Amino acid sequence: DNARSARDQDGNPVMYIPRDFSKGKNRQDDALSETEAQRQYGIRVVRSSLHWEGGNLLTGEEVCLVGADTIAENRAQLGLSRREIQACLEAELGCDIEVMGDPEEFGINVDDEIKTRSGQASFHIDLDISLLGKFGRFRKPRALIADPVRGLELLPDLLKQKSLFATHFVDPKQARQYIHAEYDAYARDRFPKLLEYCEALEKLGYRVHGVPDLRINPKDNLFRTVNLDFSYCNVLPGLRKNQASLLYLPWGIPALDRQAESQFIKAGVTPIKATKESKVSNELMKQLGGLHCFCAQI
Numbered sequence: 393d394n395a396r397s398a399r400d401q402d403g404n405p406v407m408y409i410p411r412d413f414s415k416g417k418n419r420q421d422d423a424l425s426e427t428e429a430q431r432q433y434g435i436r437v438v439r440s441s442l443h444w445e446g447g448n449l450l451t452g453e454e455v456c457l458v459g460a461d462t463i464a465e466n467r468a469q470l471g472l473s474r475r476e477i478q479a480c481l482e483a484e485l486g487c488d489i490e491v492m493g494d495p496e497e498f499g500i501n502v503d504d505e506i507k508t509r510s511g512q513a514s515f516h517i518d519l520d521i522s523l524l525g526k527f528g529r530f531r532k533p534r535a536l537i538a539d540p541v542r543g544l545e546l547l548p549d550l551l552k553q554k555s556l557f558a559t560h561f562v563d564p565k566q567a568r569q570y571i572h573a574e575y576d577a578y579a580r581d582r583f584p585k586l587l588e589y590c591e592a593l594e595k596l597g598y599r600v601h602g603v604p605d606l607r608i609n610p611k612d613n614l615f616r617t618v619n620l621d622f623s624y625c626n627v628l629p630g631l632r633k634n635q636a637s638l639l640y641l642p643w644g645i646p647a648l649d650r651q652a653e654s655q656f657i658k659a660g661v662t663p664i665k666a667t668k669e670s671k672v673s674n675e676l677m678k679q680l681g682g683l684h685c686f687c688a689q690i
Contacts, residue, residue: 626682644670
């Protein structure tokens with residue numbers, strides 16, 4: 393989340409990094425030194441004039457999706473207008489900007505830079521959206537979007553997984569009841585924003601495909617002994633043998649993984665498991681990050 397591959401005006405590869413990380417997010421250790429990064433990676437580093445995190449920027453062939461919180465945070469920190477921030481991002485990224493979510497819903501304590509409210513469905517849009525590119529007969533752009541309704545339909549299969557409920561501070565029966573309620577509540581909370589995302593993508597000409605999604609609000613999640621967040625949008629789309637493909641992390645919940653793969657195929661991409669060990673996927677997600685969070689596409 394702290395660097396993006398890009399090209400400068402002359403077409404040379406560069407590493408694009410944010411202005412810095414907000415103090416209140418405990419991410420100062422993630423910040424990159426321009427000099428050290430250039431020495432380590434042998435590539436020129438370009439520092440943005442704006443605050444951002446890579447999980448809140450999703451670049452397609454013709455547009456870059458930017459999470460509303462990124463717009464609002466720069467407005468609060470730098471005193472710029474929304475129009476100025478968007479113009480700056482468009483100049484730096486070299487493409488049109490489409491804001492996902494509502495910047496007016498964002499709240500931040502400027503003194504310690506801690507976010508108090510979000511205008512997004514999740515803290516990063518790459519947890520809810522994946523841009524797959526243009527392919528197929530009519531070269532229509534495709535996208536994935538998190539669909540908690542599909543997830544809740546498969547909840548009975550997840551609740552049968554004994555290992556998910558055996559190690560909490562309450563007995564397994566109570567844990568199932570609490571976790572079930574948390575899935576329902578967070579799905580209801582997120583669904584209106586996800587519908588807005590879907591409508592915005594369709595207006596941009598995307599064919600949108602929903603993938604199952606079951607998550608608990610990270611602010612309220614007291615069950616951190618095991619991963620309870622199952623999302624299929626934090627993926628790496630690309631080409632394999634010149635065919636549209638997608639690398640994803642399987643969670644080891646058969647019904648969820650099968651449903652996701654079915655939706656990937658309907659979207660026109662070949663699903664490829666990044667690992668056969670679901671433990672790897674689940675350990676990453678316990679840190680609130682998936683495949684897109686931990687990798688960079690070049």
